[in-house]
Amino acid sequence: MSSNVEYMQRAIRLAKKGLYTTAPNPCVGTVIVKHGKIAGEGWHRRCGEPHAEINALNQAGARAKDATVFVTLEPCSHTGKTPPCADALVNAGVKKVFVAMTDPNPLVAGRGLEKLRQAGIETEHGLLESQARELNPGFIKRMECGRPFVRVKLAMSLDGRTAMASGESQWISSEASRKDVQRIRAQSSAILTGVDTVIADDPSLNVRLTAEQLNIDPEMEDVMQPRRIVLDSRLRMPANARIATIGGSCTVYTTVAVDKNRQYPFTIETIASKAGQLDLFALMEDLAKKEINLLHVEAGSVLSGALLQNQLVDEIIIYLAPHIMGDNAKGLFHLPGLQKMKQRVSLKIKDVRAIGKDIRITAVPEYGVRHE
DSSP states (O other): OOOHHHHHHHHHHHHGGGTTTOTTSOOOEEEEEETTEEEEEEEOOSTTSOOHHHHHHHHHGGGGTTOEEEEEEOOOOSOSSSOOHHHHHHHHTOSEEEEEEOOOSTTTTTHHHHHHHHTTOEEEEOTTHHHHHTTOHHHHHHHHHSSOEEEEEEEEETTSOOBOTTSOOTTSSOHHHHHHHHHHHHTOSEEEEEHHHHHHHOOOOOOOSOTTTTTOOGGGOSOOOOEEEEEOTTOOOOTTOHHHHSSSOEEEEESSOOOTTSOOSSEEEEOOEETTEEOHHHHHHHHHHTTOOEEEEOOOHHHHHHHHHTTOOOEEEEEEESOOOOTTSBOSOOOTTOOSGGGSOOEEEEEEEEETTEEEEEEEEOTTOOOO
């Protein structure tokens, strides 16, 4: 007989099946247990489709009555694109519900658990909560803070360089690392870059792995392409840039007036300026309103540095390549004003692993850490 922890671990593994397909909804997994055996299980597959609890209940059928339910996120209590899952659990007659974490969505935020308790269903929450939170950093950040979770991806040489003095940067990292980046892109709601990167490299910034390569449920068929966003304060975006012409959603944020008589192959959003540059806080607020959960950044040192200096970066992923690029090459972050050691930005290393010939470092900025 499995333990409660093992059943919740199973629910978390199921939730991960939706990593590439559920945005802007969270990834959720559910396991229904009756007499020590799994009676039904499911996960949320795509926004607008049945939630994890409904898929698990459909599989369990009549066996759901008096069963115990393990779900990674508090069942919803409101009607959105689908009916409330809390009502479905009540109607199925389940006996007890274990919830890994409460829903940060203000429309739910404990109301789902309360609805279950009022129906006489025993509830517990907090089982493997930290692991459950790791499933949905973007959704949680947007609900709790009103902005996306910002992940900055960078590739650098052993001496900390990201591009030659000429701007040439392809390719610093290995083919294995570039394939790994594709997986990270596929988990993102949107990919952000600056116009200087577009002009210098003409990137596509799309996901080029197939559903099979991403191990997506075969029934899903297609891969969701993240929205592509370019910051361009002076509207210098080339009309023939690949990022705008390969299909899918491309939005350019600018601070200048738009020529209404001109046709653009991309959407243009005008946003407030701050010290002559795009207001990054206003940008994040607008992206959150557009239901961007996880914002993946692939940009040069200036934009990456500005995001870090404004404490808008939640996670940094660095691919460290085994070569030297020299003193004249460009650095990782442009951070003007740092003069003393006590001003340095502290990072907490979350993970270090080999990716092909490279080393991938995942780190979290520790804002506010004092250096004596």
